[in-house]
Amino acid sequence: MVPPRLDWDRPPWNRWAFQHIRELLPTAEVWRGEGPVRExxxxxxxxxxxxxxxxxxxxxxxxxxxxxxxxGFLVLRKGAVVYERYFNGMTxxxxxxxxxxAKSVTATVFGILAGRGIIDPAAPVTRYLxxxxxxxxxxxxxxxxxxxxxxVRFSEEYANPYSEMGQVDVAAGWKPIPPxxxxxxxxxxxxWEMILGLSETExxxxxxFVYRSIETDVLAFAMERATGKRLPQxxxxxxxxxxxxxxxxxxxxxxxxxxxxDGGFNATLRDYARFGQLILDxxxxxxxxxxxxxxxxxxxxxxxxxxxPTGSYKNQFWIEDAHSRSLMCRGVFGQLIHINWDHQxxxxxxxxxxxxxxxxxSVGTLRAIHAIAxxxx
Amino acid sequence: MTAQTAFARQxxxxxxxxxxxxWRTHPYNRWAFQHVGELVPxxxxxxxxxxxxxxxxxxxxxxxxxxxxxxxxxxxxxFFERTHTDAFVALKGGxxxxxxxxxxxxxxxxHIIFSISxxxxxxxxxxxxxxGLLDPTAPVTRYIxxxxxTAxxxxxxxxxxxxxxxIDFxxxxxxxxxxxxxxxxxxxxxxxxxxPDSEKLLSFIMTIGKGAxxxxxxxxxxxxxxxxxxxxVERASGLRYADLMVERLWTxxxxxxxxxxxxxxxxxxxxxxxISVTVRDLARVGELMRCGGVYEGRRIxxxxxxxxxxxxxxxxxxxxxxxxxxxxxxxxxxxxxxxxFEGEPYCGIGIHGQWLYVDPAxxxxxxxxxxxxxxxxDELDKQxxxxxHEVSKRL
Numbered sequence: 001m002v003p004p005r006l007d008w009d010r011p012p013w014n015r016w017a018f019q020h021i022r023e024l025l026p027t028a029e030v031w032r033g034e035g036p037v038r039e040x041x042x043x044x045x046x047x048x049x050x051x052x053x054x055x056x057x058x059x060x061x062x063x064x065x066x067x068x069x070x071x072g073f074l075v076l077r078k079g080a081v082v083y084e085r086y087f088n089g090m091t092x093x094x095x096x097x098x099x100x101x102a103k104s105v106t107a108t109v110f111g112i113l114a115g116r117g118i119i120d121p122a123a124p125v126t127r128y129l130x131x132x133x134x135x136x137x138x139x140x141x142x143x144x145x146x147x148x149x150x151x152v153r154f155s156e157e158y159a160n161p162y163s164e165m166g167q168v169d170v171a172a173g174w175k176p177i178p179p180x181x182x183x184x185x186x187x188x189x190x191x192w193e194m195i196l197g198l199s200e201t202e203x204x205x206x207x208x209f210v211y212r213s214i215e216t217d218v219l220a221f222a223m224e225r226a227t228g229k230r231l232p233q234x235x236x237x238x239x240x241x242x243x244x245x246x247x248x249x250x251x252x253x254x255x256x257x258x259x260x261x262d263g264g265f266n267a268t269l270r271d272y273a274r275f276g277q278l279i280l281d282x283x284x285x286x287x288x289x290x291x292x293x294x295x296x297x298x299x300x301x302x303x304x305x306x307x308x309p310t311g312s313y314k315n316q317f318w319i320e321d322a323h324s325r326s327l328m329c330r331g332v333f334g335q336l337i338h339i340n341w342d343h344q345x346x347x348x349x350x351x352x353x354x355x356x357x358x359x360x361x362s363v364g365t366l367r368a369i370h371a372i373a374x375x376x377x
Numbered sequence: 378m379t380a381q382t383a384f385a386r387q388x389x390x391x392x393x394x395x396x397x398x399x400w401r402t403h404p405y406n407r408w409a410f411q412h413v414g415e416l417v418p419x420x421x422x423x424x425x426x427x428x429x430x431x432x433x434x435x436x437x438x439x440x441x442x443x444x445x446x447x448x449x450x451x452x453x454x455x456f457f458e459r460t461h462t463d464a465f466v467a468l469k470g471g472x473x474x475x476x477x478x479x480x481x482x483x484x485x486x487x488h489i490i491f492s493i494s495x496x497x498x499x500x501x502x503x504x505x506x507x508x509g510l511l512d513p514t515a516p517v518t519r520y521i522x523x524x525x526x527t528a529x530x531x532x533x534x535x536x537x538x539x540x541x542x543x544i545d546f547x548x549x550x551x552x553x554x555x556x557x558x559x560x561x562x563x564x565x566x567x568x569x570x571x572x573p574d575s576e577k578l579l580s581f582i583m584t585i586g587k588g589a590x591x592x593x594x595x596x597x598x599x600x601x602x603x604x605x606x607x608x609x610v611e612r613a614s615g616l617r618y619a620d621l622m623v624e625r626l627w628t629x630x631x632x633x634x635x636x637x638x639x640x641x642x643x644x645x646x647x648x649x650x651x652i653s654v655t656v657r658d659l660a661r662v663g664e665l666m667r668c669g670g671v672y673e674g675r676r677i678x679x680x681x682x683x684x685x686x687x688x689x690x691x692x693x694x695x696x697x698x699x700x701x702x703x704x705x706x707x708x709x710x711x712x713x714x715x716x717x718f719e720g721e722p723y724c725g726i727g728i729h730g731q732w733l734y735v736d737p738a739x740x741x742x743x744x745x746x747x748x749x750x751x752x753x754x755d756e757l758d759k760q761x762x763x764x765x766h767e768v769s770k771r772l
Contacts, residue, residue: 002644005571023420023640028412032427093423176572190393228382230392247427253415256393 005176011354014333015088018097018352019071021252021266025173028232028259030240030249030267038244038274043080050375052368064368068334068361069351071096072269076277076346077376086269088352093247095266096350099331102251102265103216105275106231107146107316109238110223111291119226121146128222136198140205142222145215146315147298151201154212158332158356165213168194172264173254190256191217209304209313213262216316220261231259240267242286243274263331269348276337276346279327291315296325307362320366332356336365343373384408388481397568403461403750406729407481410463410489410748413653414637417565420619420646422627422636422654430485430633430657433466436475444767446760456764460757461730461749463488466656468742469772471664476656487637487653488746491727494638494652495603497626497662499538499712501610501618503682504625511613513538520612521605528587534609536592537602538711541694543588546599550728550752556585560601564639564647571642578604578641596691596698596709600649603712607648618646629677630665632658650727656744663735663742666713666723686711687723687737703758718766728752732761736769743768 003013008024017024048062065073071090075083090096113119119128121143126133128142136152137145144150157163161178162185169175171188188194195218203210220231227234232251240249249271252264267275282289298312300322305311312319318328320338329337334351347369353361384392388408400409400416409416440454448459457465463482467474478484490497505511513535517524524530528544529537536542549555561567563581582601607618614621619638627636636658639651661672666687670678690708695701698709706717715723720738725731730747743765749757 002640002642004573005642006573020420022414022637023418023644025418026415027419028415093427176570179573192393224382230382230384233383255396257395257415258393 006178009174009333011352014352015069015071018333018350019088019090019094021095021097021264022250025252025264026254027250027264027266028230028253028257029236030232030251030265031236032245032248033236033241035241036244037246040076040270040273041080043077043082044084045082045376047075047083047372047375050371052371053364059364061368061372064364065349068349068358068365069353070334070349071352072348072350074269074273074348075372075376076273078344079277081273082376083372084269090269090350092270093268095247095250095268097264097266097331098272098329098335098350099263099333100213100216101272101329101331101335101337102261102263103213103316104327104329104337105235105239105265106216106220106223106261108275108279108287109231109234110142110146110219111287111295111315112238113223113227113234115288115291119223125150125218125222128225129218131196132218134199135196136201137218142219144205145219145222148209148211148215148313148316149206150215151203151205151207152198152212152214153200153202154198154214156212164194164198168213168262171254172252172260174252174260174264190254191258191260192221192256195221209299211313216262217258217260219316220259230257231261235265239275239278239286240271243271243278243284245271245274247271269350272337272348272350273346276329276339276348280339280341280344280346296327306359308366334358334361334365338366338369340369340373343377345369345373345376347372397566401566401729401752403748406748406750407461407463407479410729410746411483411486411653413489413639413651417639417647417651419637419639419651419653420617420644422619422622422632422638422652424632424635424658425628426633427635430655432484433473433476433657436465436467436477439467439475439768439771440477442771444764446763446767447756448760453768456760460745460761461747463746463748464656465743465745466660467768467772468660468664470740471668473657473660474772485634485655485657487634487655489651489653489727490659490725490731490733490746491650491729492600492603493659493725493727493731493733494648494650495600495606495712496725496733497622497652498603498606498610498648499686500662500678501614501621501625502534502538502606503678503686503711505610505613507679507682511610517605517609520609523583524605527583528585529605530587532592534606537606537609539691539694540596540598540602540698540709540712541593541691542599542602543590543592543595543597544599544601545586545588546601548599564604564641564651566639566647569642575642577643578645578647579608579643594694594697596694596700598699603649604645604647606712607646610648611646617644618648626662626677629675630658630661630672632661634658656746659733659746660742660744663733663744667735667737667740667742682711686713687735688715688721690715692717703755703762716762716766718762720769722765722769724765726758730754730757730761732765734765734769736765739769739772741769741772
């Protein structure tokens with residue numbers, strides 16, 4: 001018995017579902033190619049008992065991982081595996097859903113294509129997608145979309161079935177139409193139709209950062225149009241075949257075959273780490289270094305995230321603070337790739353929180369990552 | 378939405394043109410049969426590694442040779458094209474003779490094998506039987522208590538294995554209103570809201586009543602038998618279908634690529650037809666059978682089970698059955714077809730032109746996968762059989 005279709009991403013079902021997305025949803029393969037695996041050297045340290053919080057909430061790393069519903073956790077330092085743990089049945093070969101980490105993966109491919117002159121971040125969205133002239137994206141640039149600064153109205157409210165995010169669940173094929181909803185309501189049948197239906201803006205393009213997942217999907221459609229290739233093929237050719245991935249990855253696809261760029265990506269723990277290492281290596285010859293530098297250069301303030309109040313958001317990555325300029329790929333239910341240049345560290349955490357977000361867990365994980373960095377320094 | 382994409386250049390239609398309504402029809406099936414997981418949720422049958430397999434050579438001079446299959450004389454290459462072949466591989470004495478891939482087929486890629494899935498499911502049953510975990514003479518209800526009150530209430534597992542149960546169900550592939558259409562929706566192969574109330578595969582099978590006559594008398598090809606067998610092997614082993622396949626076949630065989638099997642809204646595997654594998658891995662299964670249950674020195678199945686499967690069918694039940702026209706001296710045992718041809722070759726067969734042909738006398742294994750426009754095409758079936766019979770002798 002697999003999880004019920006309406007609730008697969010909720011507790012307790014998500015603990016199984018995030019490791020078995022292919023069994024729940026149609027998926028397109030992101031082929032790893034025929035090249036060799038990039039072996040990760042091992043320089044292991046047992047960090048289980050490392051104190052990561054003190055005082056009343058004193059906690060060890062192992063305790064933190066246990067408390068925060070961790071499925072996989074990996075620390076790379078100077079490219080070597082220092083610490084790697086699996087829980088809840090996950091294995092090194094398991095593909096794990098990473099929710100909005102997909103946004104950073106998609107935008108990294110964008111950076112590669114932009115470096116080749118195939119797509120221009122300064123261009124209006126409508127240069128590549130003229131149909132969006134009829135939508136709220138009229139007049140927005142791809143850079144606005146990359147930074148979640150278009151003015152398009154889109155509610156990211158997860159619990160309301162009629163919110164735009166609720167409609168994405170149906171359009172993406174993630175959920176059936178929720179029972180009990182208005183039978184006259186016209187649900188979008190796939191992601192392109194969803195985008196074409198978003199006609200309103202609520203502020204000038206560029207004025208403000210407002211996190212809206214749909215911007216990533218617009219980005220992906222522009223990339224597909226500019227290249228004539230589907231997103232899973234682009235991620236395969238530009239990243240997964242270049243990083244020495246161990247396993248092919250996959251994207252969920254909707255009824256028309258469009259991959260869910262804003263959150264439908266699944267890969268192994270180690271391959272997420274290889275992706276993080278590529279970013280840490282300033283693109284490793286695959287992503288233009290100036291794209292990485294631009295991604296680390298955001299507008300800080302007013303408030304982007306309560307979990308790291310001096311952070312920013314740029315090119316579909318989170319920046320932890322203006323000083324370290326560490327990058328983060330973050331996804332709901334506890335997905336994180338943390339890339340720290342000062343300590344030459346990449347940390348990946350894959351989890352299945354009971355809730356979409358949990359402030360204490362997120363803050364605790366960042367504190368744990370800093371404690372690990374200090375211990376290894 | 379796209380103008381001329383890489384996809385459209387390769388296949389002649391856009392990806393967004395392929396839907397759950399049309400994926401098994403021409404021309405969309407030429408792409409869809411290689412990408413079933415993009416349309417139907419699928420469980421992974423993990424290979425020991427994900428390492429890519431070194432490509433086999435091509436078929437060389439064989440492609441230019443002339444064959445006569447009942448539609449006049451033509452080259453092997455022309456026959457492949459006319460019969461909508463996506464890929465073909467031939468083994469002789471366990472060695473790869475060569476491989477053919479159509480221009481739209483990704484070499485080394487997975488392809489759905491439809492009802493050859495049944496033959497693989499039966500292998501799982503044979504393996505469990507060898508370990509005393511499954512008794513084919515036992516009633517179905519020993520493993521599926523809820524089958525009480527259905528067509529299967531007084532059937533044995535062997536009836537299910539041999540398609541000699543009698544059930545009130547017709548394989549009407551093209552009628553959208555039939556019970557068969559409900560069956561297709563339950564498997565998620567056809568559009569299904571997949572909401573909380575939608576019918577699931579096992580609950581659909583449990584609605585089927587008994588047909589005319591008694592179990593064990595007539596070969597009646599009815600796929601729900603095989604899906605039910607998939608549930609039986611799960612219940613007998615305590616493992617889910619894909620995991621059982623990994624344990625009992627994919628790992629011992631050393632399959633080179635992960636397979637897939639489609640699953641329904643509650644995770645029940647489509648054991649009757651939902652497996653996708655590479656032609657090379659499918660040929661390994663054929664070689665295992667040809668060698669009496671041993672592959673590369675490893676005993677995987679009992680020799681007695683393989684012998685029974687290759688030769689033990691009931692010819693009287695077959696003669697009264699659906700497919701006697703195709704193999705007049707044939708029979709069916711444990712979800713494999715015994716052709717009745719000289720040398721007693723036997724095979725697994727799937728709709729739209731899927732074949733796994735094992736010819737022990739000539740030490741040959743042939744795999745031919747296709748995207749024939751029609752699910753069932755009697756004329757092409759006859760021609761394919763004639764082709765295998767002829768090519769096996771020449772190799």
